[in-house]
Amino acid sequence: MLAAIFLLGLVSAGCFEHPQMTREDARAFAKRALTKVGFRQVVVSTKVDATTYKSSDPGFIKDTPVAVWSTTSQVEGGTVVLDVQRRGRSAVYVKDTRADGAGPLLGDAQFGELTRFRYDPAGDRNRRDARPWAIAAVALIVVVGGGLFVSVLSGSVPGGRRLS
Numbered sequence: 001m002l003a004a005i006f007l008l009g010l011v012s013a014g015c016f017e018h019p020q021m022t023r024e025d026a027r028a029f030a031k032r033a034l035t036k037v038g039f040r041q042v043v044v045s046t047k048v049d050a051t052t053y054k055s056s057d058p059g060f061i062k063d064t065p066v067a068v069w070s071t072t073s074q075v076e077g078g079t080v081v082l083d084v085q086r087r088g089r090s091a092v093y094v095k096d097t098r099a100d101g102a103g104p105l106l107g108d109a110q111f112g113e114l115t116r117f118r119y120d121p122a123g124d125r126n127r128r129d130a131r132p133w134a135i136a137a138v139a140l141i142v143v144v145g146g147g148l149f150v151s152v153l154s155g156s157v158p159g160g161r162r163l164s
Helices: 002-015 023-036 108-116 121-154
Strands: 049-053 066-075 078-085 091-098
Touching (some): 023 066, 023 078, 023 121, 066 091, 091 108
Antiparallel strands (some): 066 078
């Protein structure tokens, strides 16, 4: 019985680890995020760089750098560089430049929407992959719990006494 509980704990611990995004995941994130904030004709470059991001904000200067995928996208009117967390579901940095060099592409509302945007393609994939294991874990819980319930009712628990 103890072995079954240990096995269940081991399986469930593996189910809750947050997976790392791949380069393709980062490209999908960038395309979805930029489309969501209103850009048209979003083309994300196939070149995605693994790097880190460290905030220059004095309030976060002591924080450790965040591992990111740096994506570059051509959108209607310019270029957007978006750094996406490798283990997470949000962007941490954006550099947007108009094609004519006349300043940023994102308006304040778009920037706010991008800040709030969440998408986790790696987590979605992980949940799909973990579904069979989760079903097996629930089935194991039901079988073990049912076996314990029947054992208690039938009085076959060692050292136990039937109450009827």
